[in-house]
Amino acid sequence: MAEAAESSGDPGTTSPRPLFAGLSDISISQDIPVEGEITIPMRSHIREFDSSTLNESVQNTIMRDLKAVGKKFMHVLYPRKSNTLLRDWDLWGPLILCVTLALMLQRSSIDSEKDGGPQFAEVFVIVWFGAVTITLNSKLLGGNISFFQSLCVLGYCILPLTVAMLVCRLVLLAEPGPINFVVRFFVVIVMFAWSIVASTAFLADSQPPNRKALAIYPVFLFYFVISWMILTFTPQ
Amino acid sequence: MAAADELAFHEFEEASDLLAETPDAATTSGSNQLTPQGHVAVAVDSGGSYGAEEEVEESDRTALLQEEKQQPGFWTFGYYQSFFDVDTSQVLDRIRGSLLPRPGHNFVRHHLRNRPDLYGPFWICATLAFVLAVTGNLTLVLAQRRDPSIHYSPQFHKVTVAGVTIYCYVWLVPLALWAFLRWRKGVRERMGPYTFLETVCVYGYSLFVFIPTVVLWLIPVPWLQWLFGGLALALSAASLVFTLWPVVREDTRLVAAVLLSTVVLLHALLAVGCKFYFFQPLPLAHPAPPTQAASLSPDLPPPPTSSAHTT
Numbered sequence: 001m002a003e004a005a006e007s008s009g010d011p012g013t014t015s016p017r018p019l020f021a022g023l024s025d026i027s028i029s030q031d032i033p034v035e036g037e038i039t040i041p042m043r044s045h046i047r048e049f050d051s052s053t054l055n056e057s058v059q060n061t062i063m064r065d066l067k068a069v070g071k072k073f074m075h076v077l078y079p080r081k082s083n084t085l086l087r088d089w090d091l092w093g094p095l096i097l098c099v100t101l102a103l104m105l106q107r108s109s110i111d112s113e114k115d116g117g118p119q120f121a122e123v124f125v126i127v128w129f130g131a132v133t134i135t136l137n138s139k140l141l142g143g144n145i146s147f148f149q150s151l152c153v154l155g156y157c158i159l160p161l162t163v164a165m166l167v168c169r170l171v172l173l174a175e176p177g178p179i180n181f182v183v184r185f186f187v188v189i190v191m192f193a194w195s196i197v198a199s200t201a202f203l204a205d206s207q208p209p210n211r212k213a214l215a216i217y218p219v220f221l222f223y224f225v226i227s228w229m230i231l232t233f234t235p236q
Numbered sequence: 237m238a239a240a241d242e243l244a245f246h247e248f249e250e251a252s253d254l255l256a257e258t259p260d261a262a263t264t265s266g267s268n269q270l271t272p273q274g275h276v277a278v279a280v281d282s283g284g285s286y287g288a289e290e291e292v293e294e295s296d297r298t299a300l301l302q303e304e305k306q307q308p309g310f311w312t313f314g315y316y317q318s319f320f321d322v323d324t325s326q327v328l329d330r331i332r333g334s335l336l337p338r339p340g341h342n343f344v345r346h347h348l349r350n351r352p353d354l355y356g357p358f359w360i361c362a363t364l365a366f367v368l369a370v371t372g373n374l375t376l377v378l379a380q381r382r383d384p385s386i387h388y389s390p391q392f393h394k395v396t397v398a399g400v401t402i403y404c405y406v407w408l409v410p411l412a413l414w415a416f417l418r419w420r421k422g423v424r425e426r427m428g429p430y431t432f433l434e435t436v437c438v439y440g441y442s443l444f445v446f447i448p449t450v451v452l453w454l455i456p457v458p459w460l461q462w463l464f465g466g467l468a469l470a471l472s473a474a475s476l477v478f479t480l481w482p483v484v485r486e487d488t489r490l491v492a493a494v495l496l497s498t499v500v501l502l503h504a505l506l507a508v509g510c511k512f513y514f515f516q517p518l519p520l521a522h523p524a525p526p527t528q529a530a531s532l533s534p535d536l537p538p539p540p541t542s543s544a545h546t547t
């Protein structure tokens with residue numbers, strides 16, 4: 001290292017040297033870390049070109065996709081800053097969750113037309129159009145996340161609220177009363193907070209820091225509306 | 237140093253008037269070194285106290301400004317992105333500006349500064365629509381606890397009604413206002429009319445004060461509800477009037493008076509309509525109102541007249 005400093009320090013005072021002669025003496029300093037990892041973004045595409053997936057059994061295909069969906073569920077339930085949801089996005093998980101939630105939330109047919117809870121179509125539209133609006137908002141604010149990646153994250157983070165819906169339905173089988181309501185309220189609040197934390201862990205990094213709050217607020221509103229629908233669900 | 241005074245940010249009245257006369261002049265957006273609050277800085281020439289590098293930066297900035305003038309076409313994504321070019325601090329500042337209207341302080345000139353955004357109006361309307369539906373439903377819950385004969389239902393259709401009403405208000409009324417002001421443009425010499433987006437912005441941000449008001453309407457005391465409603469309406473309408481006053485001031489008195497009173501009247505109609513539709517005055521000690529009776533399912537307890545005697 002001292003050699004490098006000396007050789008670059010006096011280029012003109014000694015005898016004329018050939019061009020770039022000092023380059024061979026330059027060595028990399030010990031305290032500049034030159035390590036990292038190289039990830040190949042096209043990995044999943046390369047997998048698809050492998051022709052053996054055409055010949056495998058149907059069970060293999062389905063299990064592979066189900067395992068991918070299950071792995072992402074685990075990432076949502078234990079949110080850490082990781083790129084799995086973003087890198088290998090898929091929309092199966094959000095579809096399963098949305099259909100489950102909408103089926104559980106729809107009002108029964110004997111309820112009056114005007115005054116009841118949401119229909120299946122209303123829940124479906126709110127979830128998907130809400131997710132699309134939030135994604136568009138995030139992109140318009142200048143975020144560098146792709147359209148489907150954002151839809152994937154928002155859809156998967158409905159998982160805690162779907163669990164809350166299941167718990168609420170079970171609790172509603174018991175007798176009605178204030179304790180019933182308090183339990184449901186508590187469960188919904190906890191799952192709402194979990195959803196927000198999970199989606200923020202994945203989405204926050206895609207925005208510049210002076211606009212993070214602008215991008216996160218619609219997510220908060222979205223999950224708030226879904227939580228409200230779950231909390232006000234009354235079986236007939 | 238004397239130069240330190242020049243570097244401090246001064247609120248120039250002449251500068252905002254200059255902006256008023258040439259609304260198409262592009263201004264530089266707030267960079268963090270010059271104005272920490274995110275205000276837009278007018279490119280005032282600060283004298284020859286800088287070196288040659290500053291000249292290069294100035295020419296870069298003018299080149300950038302000229303690029304900004306060429307707006308992308310409306311079919312490109314970049315066109316719509318220009319309406320969302322705001323930071324968190326700017327949005328908060330605009331909300332604060334609409335909450336505290338001052339007579340001399342024109343919202344469009346001082347807060348928007350020719351960079352209207354669509355983020356504020358869109359999400360304020362969405363929030364207001366959902367908050368209206370949710371708190372309207374909550375009053376039903378609270379009323380049912382007092383009077384168990386009232387039938388509780390989630391009333392999900394009110395979300396749709398709230399959303400449609402508020403979005404139509406924030407888009408159609410500014411459209412009409414903008415069209416009317418452009419038609420009367422010939423009468424005005426001093427100040428150009430606002431663009432359509434600026435009008436939408438003013439209306440959108442002025443609705444923000446209704447969000448806490450609607451939440452406060454949960455308190456079931458009628459005169460308090462009317463008090464809060466009146467306060468919110470006064471603040472919101474004042475913000476609108478102070479913004480529109482410099483534009484209609486040069487028009488004939490009759491037109492100015494009619495326009496301003498129409499604006500205030502429509503705003504009042506919205507507030508009162510929301511109050512009555514979402515917060516139907518529910519009874520404390522007398523029978524439920526007829527609209528509630530229509531939704532009662534047939535297997536509920538006998539008509540509410542008997543409950544009047546029990547409460």
